Amino acid sequence: MSGAWIAGVLWRLLSLMGSLLLTLWGLTAITFSIGRFIPTDPVLAIVGDHASRETYERTRLALGLDRSVLEQYLIYLRKILAGDFGTSVMSSHSVLSDLYQFFPATFELATIATVLGVLVGVPAGVLAAANRGRWPDRLVSIVGLFGYSMPIFWLGLIGLAIFYGRLSWVGGPGRLDTGFEDIVTARSGVILVDSALAGEWEVFRNAVSHLVLPASLLGYVSLAYISRMTRSFMIDQLAQDYVTAARIKGRSFWGAVWGHAFPNIMVPLITVIGLSYASLLEGAVLTESVFAWPGLGLYITSSLFNADMNAVLGGTLMVGAVFIGINLFCDFLYKVFDPRLRAA
Amino acid sequence: MTVETTSAPPAARLSLRGWLASDAPASRRQAVLGNVYRGFVALVSNRTALTGLVIVAALLGIAVFAPLVSGFRSPIDQSLSERLAAPGAAHWFGTDEFGRDIFARIAYGTRVTLTIVMLVSIVVAPIGLLVGTTAGYLGATAGRAGGIIDAVLMRITDIFLAFPRLVLALAFAGALGPGIENAVIAISLTAWPPFARIARAETVSIARSDFISAVVLQGASTARILFRHIVPLCLSSLIVRLTLDMAGIILTAAGLGFLGLGAQPPTPEWGAMVASGRNVIFEQWWVATIPGLAIFIVSLGFNLLGDGLRDVLDPKSS
Numbered sequence: 001m002s003g004a005w006i007a008g009v010l011w012r013l014l015s016l017m018g019s020l021l022l023t024l025w026g027l028t029a030i031t032f033s034i035g036r037f038i039p040t041d042p043v044l045a046i047v048g049d050h051a052s053r054e055t056y057e058r059t060r061l062a063l064g065l066d067r068s069v070l071e072q073y074l075i076y077l078r079k080i081l082a083g084d085f086g087t088s089v090m091s092s093h094s095v096l097s098d099l100y101q102f103f104p105a106t107f108e109l110a111t112i113a114t115v116l117g118v119l120v121g122v123p124a125g126v127l128a129a130a131n132r133g134r135w136p137d138r139l140v141s142i143v144g145l146f147g148y149s150m151p152i153f154w155l156g157l158i159g160l161a162i163f164y165g166r167l168s169w170v171g172g173p174g175r176l177d178t179g180f181e182d183i184v185t186a187r188s189g190v191i192l193v194d195s196a197l198a199g200e201w202e203v204f205r206n207a208v209s210h211l212v213l214p215a216s217l218l219g220y221v222s223l224a225y226i227s228r229m230t231r232s233f234m235i236d237q238l239a240q241d242y243v244t245a246a247r248i249k250g251r252s253f254w255g256a257v258w259g260h261a262f263p264n265i266m267v268p269l270i271t272v273i274g275l276s277y278a279s280l281l282e283g284a285v286l287t288e289s290v291f292a293w294p295g296l297g298l299y300i301t302s303s304l305f306n307a308d309m310n311a312v313l314g315g316t317l318m319v320g321a322v323f324i325g326i327n328l329f330c331d332f333l334y335k336v337f338d339p340r341l342r343a344a
Numbered sequence: 345m346t347v348e349t350t351s352a353p354p355a356a357r358l359s360l361r362g363w364l365a366s367d368a369p370a371s372r373r374q375a376v377l378g379n380v381y382r383g384f385v386a387l388v389s390n391r392t393a394l395t396g397l398v399i400v401a402a403l404l405g406i407a408v409f410a411p412l413v414s415g416f417r418s419p420i421d422q423s424l425s426e427r428l429a430a431p432g433a434a435h436w437f438g439t440d441e442f443g444r445d446i447f448a449r450i451a452y453g454t455r456v457t458l459t460i461v462m463l464v465s466i467v468v469a470p471i472g473l474l475v476g477t478t479a480g481y482l483g484a485t486a487g488r489a490g491g492i493i494d495a496v497l498m499r500i501t502d503i504f505l506a507f508p509r510l511v512l513a514l515a516f517a518g519a520l521g522p523g524i525e526n527a528v529i530a531i532s533l534t535a536w537p538p539f540a541r542i543a544r545a546e547t548v549s550i551a552r553s554d555f556i557s558a559v560v561l562q563g564a565s566t567a568r569i570l571f572r573h574i575v576p577l578c579l580s581s582l583i584v585r586l587t588l589d590m591a592g593i594i595l596t597a598a599g600l601g602f603l604g605l606g607a608q609p610p611t612p613e614w615g616a617m618v619a620s621g622r623n624v625i626f627e628q629w630w631v632a633t634i635p636g637l638a639i640f641i642v643s644l645g646f647n648l649l650g651d652g653l654r655d656v657l658d659p660k661s662s
Binding site: 019022023026027030031034035145146148149150151152153154155157158160161165278279282283285286289297300301304305309312313315316319320323324327328 | 499500502503504506507508509510511512514515516518519591595598599602603604605615618621622625626629632633636639640643644647648
């Protein structure tokens with residue numbers, strides 16, 4: 001913890017803020033452009049086909065469409081900074097309050113999926129690296145390869161047909177069965193937490209039965225990525241001299257793997273886990289659509305089909321901001337805690 | 345005076361393999377073809393790569409001969425009396441809710457998938473190459489101004505790299521309207537940055553080598569150096585990455601199709617076909633299952649081929 005290290009961390013923190021601002025700014029530029037790409041006339045969408053010339057003009061002025069593109073963009077930016085994403089046509093609430101309502105479902109799903117992915121993926125990757133070229137390694141690669149190549153919406157449908165339709169082992173689409181809704185007051189919006197706090201274990205069990213299938217499917221996708229990366233980090237470490245030295249001193253093979261090599265892959269691994277978490281937050285769109293899971297993805301897609309562009313762009317901005325934030329934060333963690341990069 | 349003609353051993357002359365595998369190529373063409381041949385042999389002797397190659401070749405074959413493969417059945421003709429027929433002799437993969445032959449739709453669907461993949465590659469690879477090689481070459485050789493151009497270009501790349509692909513593609517497809525072209529634009533927008541990064545990394549390592557200095561001294565222009573000398577050397581790692589990315593592109597396109605934002609009916613797009621079987625998944629499982637399997641097999645094929653190509657073309661990364 002030398003002064004130089006702290007100065008380095010501060011410098012990296014500053015550059016993180018810089019990248020974050022720059023990237024978020026880029027994101028707003030893109031959502032703004034998408035908003036302007038829409039082939040339909042936004043004024044007509046509001047006033048209708050039969051509006052008089054004056055009404056049309058008045059609305060056009062009210063929307064600020066007479067100003068230059070740059071001015072319009074600045075107005076848009078100012079609104080977003082103030083948390084004003086416009087009003088959703090579909091729900092007639094402000095988009096921001098809608099996002100608050102839909103975010104916890106996505107958060108719950110992605111978090112449980114990542115936990116599953118880490119619990120299975122990391123040991124699987126270590127096992128594969130330690131048995132390089134033998135059957136555990138092949139098995140892990142094949143399972144991972146299938147995960148990379150699988151259309152998740154299809155796997156979700158098949159899973160529903162088998163485990164819900166045929167076997168009735170799990171709950172169906174949605175977060176709860178109809179009888180269980182509105183029993184627990186939403187405090188965090190995460191049903192598992194809310195029902196546990198309220199002591200409603202029936203609701204908790206029902207929520208778990210609904211969560212288990214979509215979370216395992218997303219967990220599988222995350223497992224595929226995490227196990228592959230763990231394997232490749234671990235292979236690098238196991239080839240190092242210090243592992244051989246530990247073995248010569250009498251450390252058992254698995255002792256050397258877990259006690260010596262594993263701590264050294266933790267930093268890059270945390271980055272990988274963070275990246276996978278971010279991609280699940282956004283990749284849940286298709287899973288949410290299959291499982292009628294009322295999260296951000298479902299919000300964005302259903303708004304799309306109702307031509308509710310404020311909601312779509314607000315949702316895109318929200319998912320994008322979370323995604324970018326986690327991405328860059330992981331990059332930062334990696335740079336600060338990796339000893340080899342610390343000196344640079 | 346007939347002794348002159350025996351300068352090369354007769355055996356090497358006669359066999360094509362010997363000519364290709366020769367250690368001492370006599371011409372530039374022989375050297376290039378020999379390299380291709382050695383790469384092909386390495387690829388085919390790698391079992392995973394061979395599997396991938398077979399799948400991708402089958403995809404191409406089915407796409408070209410789709411009418412023949414499907415027995416001249418139409419992928420879009422409806423036959424309501426035969427709707428939701430189970431797989432059997434008349435319809436190998438059954439029929440969908442309009443009585444269309446699913447086997448024919450799968451066969452013609454290869455064309456849709458290939459179109460998307462090719463269009464995205466055609467858009468993405470040149471953009472990535474242009475941005476990456478320009479940034480890398482100017483950054484390495486053009487002093488301070490070059491450094492600034494390099495930094496700006498790579499910052500833009502990083503911005504696009506940090507974007508969430510599927511959600512952005514959704515928003516784009518939603519704004520521009522559903523359809524294959526818009527899906528391609530949406531996917532391309534988020535798919536080019538990795539190629540720019542790879543091209544830049546390759547260029548930086550090439551830009552300071554002696555043969556580039558030699559070309560500079562001969563008075564070649566920057567554009568000539570980039571396109572004639574640097575781009576060809578970036579191609580192999582770009583092809584590897586492109587092949588691996590194809591799987592992701594296919595999955596994203598199928599996902600857009602599943603959500604109703606990709607190819608529109610009655611186009612036989614596999615993702616949309618899965619979506620159409622969604623409501624009958626419990627009784628008529630084949631309508632959704634078979635197109636999903638097709639997506640899975642094709643993206644698996646590209647993943648396997650990409651892994652294999654990486655081992656062959658880029659041994660240092662494996």
